[in-house]
Amino acid sequence: MSDAKQRSLTVNQVGYPLHGGKCVISAGKEGSFEVINSDTGEVAYRGETGHSQFDESAGTAVCTGDFSALTTPGSYYVRLGDEVSAPFLLSDNPYAELQRGLLKAFYLFRCGCDLDETYAGPWNHKACHLADGTVYDDPGRKLESKGGWHDAGDYGQYTGPGAKAVADLLLAYEFYPQAFTSQLPIPESDDVTPDVLHECRYELEWLFKMQDNKTGGAFHKLTTKHFPDLNVMPEDDLADLYFLPVSATATGCFAGVMAMASRVYRQFDGSFADRCLEAARAAWQWLLDHPETPGFKNPQDVSTGEYGDEHDLDERYWAAAELFRTTGDESYHRQFKALAAQQFPKYELGWADMGAYGSLAYLVGNPVKADQTLYSQLKAGLLAEADKLTAISNAVGYGISLTPADYIWGSNMVVMNRAMLLLFAYRLTENTRYEESAIHHIHYLMGRNPLDLSYVTGFGDRPVMHPHHRPSVGDKVADPVPGLVAGGPNRGLNDDCMMEHLQGKAPAQCFIDDELSYAGNEVTIYWNSPAVFVVSNFVK
Numbered sequence: 001m002s003d004a005k006q007r008s009l010t011v012n013q014v015g016y017p018l019h020g021g022k023c024v025i026s027a028g029k030e031g032s033f034e035v036i037n038s039d040t041g042e043v044a045y046r047g048e049t050g051h052s053q054f055d056e057s058a059g060t061a062v063c064t065g066d067f068s069a070l071t072t073p074g075s076y077y078v079r080l081g082d083e084v085s086a087p088f089l090l091s092d093n094p095y096a097e098l099q100r101g102l103l104k105a106f107y108l109f110r111c112g113c114d115l116d117e118t119y120a121g122p123w124n125h126k127a128c129h130l131a132d133g134t135v136y137d138d139p140g141r142k143l144e145s146k147g148g149w150h151d152a153g154d155y156g157q158y159t160g161p162g163a164k165a166v167a168d169l170l171l172a173y174e175f176y177p178q179a180f181t182s183q184l185p186i187p188e189s190d191d192v193t194p195d196v197l198h199e200c201r202y203e204l205e206w207l208f209k210m211q212d213n214k215t216g217g218a219f220h221k222l223t224t225k226h227f228p229d230l231n232v233m234p235e236d237d238l239a240d241l242y243f244l245p246v247s248a249t250a251t252g253c254f255a256g257v258m259a260m261a262s263r264v265y266r267q268f269d270g271s272f273a274d275r276c277l278e279a280a281r282a283a284w285q286w287l288l289d290h291p292e293t294p295g296f297k298n299p300q301d302v303s304t305g306e307y308g309d310e311h312d313l314d315e316r317y318w319a320a321a322e323l324f325r326t327t328g329d330e331s332y333h334r335q336f337k338a339l340a341a342q343q344f345p346k347y348e349l350g351w352a353d354m355g356a357y358g359s360l361a362y363l364v365g366n367p368v369k370a371d372q373t374l375y376s377q378l379k380a381g382l383l384a385e386a387d388k389l390t391a392i393s394n395a396v397g398y399g400i401s402l403t404p405a406d407y408i409w410g411s412n413m414v415v416m417n418r419a420m421l422l423l424f425a426y427r428l429t430e431n432t433r434y435e436e437s438a439i440h441h442i443h444y445l446m447g448r449n450p451l452d453l454s455y456v457t458g459f460g461d462r463p464v465m466h467p468h469h470r471p472s473v474g475d476k477v478a479d480p481v482p483g484l485v486a487g488g489p490n491r492g493l494n495d496d497c498m499m500e501h502l503q504g505k506a507p508a509q510c511f512i513d514d515e516l517s518y519a520g521n522e523v524t525i526y527w528n529s530p531a532v533f534v535v536s537n538f539v540k
């Protein structure tokens with residue numbers, strides 16, 4: 001843990017925008033509270049908390065102190081009796097640095113190139129995973145494999161999760177271009193193309209290599225057979241790399257993200273946009289040729305991440321939606337409508353359930369071309385989901401949309417995905433209720449939670465310090481690589497470290513800042529990416 005002691009009075013440790021809701025959450029005590037200016041020691045605001053109510057996720061009674069009326073910029077903390085909160089800022093644009101940190105993390109996840117000190121600071125290291133990979137099913141076949149981002153705390157590279165991460169970042173850019181105007185910087189920075197697109201292109205260039213040019217299908221993943229030890233730096237991980245077999249879920253995600261990229265990059269680089277579209281079409285053809293395929297399973301001698309998913313309708317649905325949105329081609333529309341008529345989750349954004357990307361593409365595409373009945377159905381469905389999420393958020397202590405059952409492996413992705421969905425609803429209706437609910441999810445992530453922890457390394461008064469992230473463990477730098485979103489509380493306690501330390505805890509307390517805890521404290525690109533999206537909505 002960081003040196004600061006855990007406090008029962010919690011805030012967003014980065015801060016709050018000047019205008020809009022601002023609350024402190026107290027676990028235990030209620031009553032009069034003061035917001036104190038940290039520089040002058042003066043009381044800037046006095047208020048009364050509401051009454052405490054038991055919150056099942058937190059396992060404690062909690063109450064809220066509202067200080068929305070305080071709108072003077074500055075650095076503050078809250079006092080209630082003898083309890084104090086972490087310090088935080090009130091500012092016009094409090095999340096600009098956080099958003100850049102969350103995005104810069106993708107550069108720090110890069111595989112296959114030197115991370116120079118100029119861009120990576122003390123977290124620089126040499127190029128890794130440069131060798132060709134062997135096609136697992138056809139061992140005589142070797143293919144170039146270099147590039148892309150590592151998935152997580154391990155060095156595997158997985159097509160579906162990579163596509164989700166790129167999709168979130170491209171959507172963030174499409175929705176919030178104003179949040180991407182300054183350089184990070186990264187080696188490709190120029191004054192023409194926004195850095196977010198340079199960074200995504202690094203992954204997209206690798207994704208091209210995941211398409212089997214013999215069939216158009218996408219290999220499920222590129223990994224060694226087993227995970228290396230936890231302290232192995234990327235450039236020292238020299239075991240053989242394998243392209244694991246093509247799967248329908250990977251191919252659907254590949255087609256979806258390539259069709260999306262073709263649209264987004266068109267104005268910057270027409271020939272790259274053409275390449276993306278051609279790759280998407282070929283992947284789509286593979287899907288048509290393989291209407292029923294079993295979900296991916298690790299072969300017996302492979303133990304890296306499986307990302308198993310039996311259901312590929314949602315990935316096909318997303319692919320058809322993006323191909324229709326990008327090309328306007330009626331044949332994709334027909335196929336999208338046929339898929340939409342089937343039963344599967346259409347408002348989820350996880351690595352396994354990609355339906356919401358398809359629904360959104362249809363809803364923000366060209367409404368004139370859309371089938372009006374289907375359009376209305378999907379919009380009503382999305383808003384109903386968003387209403388459900390705001391209702392849960394308003395009912396429970398920490399103001400977010402998770403029920404106790406939702407604290408699973410990667411619960412912070414659930415937190416951010418749901419905030420994303422709320423922001424989709426805001427986009428479609430301009431009803432600020434959805435946006436107000438979304439920002440509470442950032443407050444939770446950044447410290448206003450039962451553990452008083454910022455789940456983003458390098459940000460906030462009490463951030464995660466020991467993520468399950470091999471470079472952070474293996475390098476000689478005391479601080480972890482910054483800008484990484486930790487998985488978060490997981491009531492399943494799916495690793496030995498959690499089992500040893502967290503038995504009997506309430507769901508939102510099932511978290512330990514220990515590098516051995518891979519089921520709670522690992523980091524991944526697709527936990528960072530929805531955070532970039534959500535925070536970007538609030539960046540000026």
Ligand code: G3I
Pocket residue numbers: 151152153154156304305306307350408409410492494518519522523524
């Ligand atoms: O969705 C179910 C839920 O319905 C059920 O109530 C709950 C009970 O445990 O489980 C939920 O499923 C969990 C699922 O994550 C949710 O996404 C599974 O238990 C849990 O095992 C599964 O964990 C996945 C984990 O790999 C193990 O397969 C994570 O989502 C996934 O993010 C993680 O990915 C790993 C890669 O394999 C390797 N690289 C690192 C990465 C992050 O840890």
Ligand code: 9MR
Pocket residue numbers: 152153154227229230304305518522
């Ligand atoms: O380090 C691995 C991590 O990146 C994965 O997400 C996780 C789940 O697949 O597995 C971790 O590896 C652990 C392995 O599964 C069990 N033995 C301990 C390993 C951690 O060092």
Ligand code: ZN
Pocket residue numbers: 110111112128129150155234
């Ligand atoms: Zn690498």
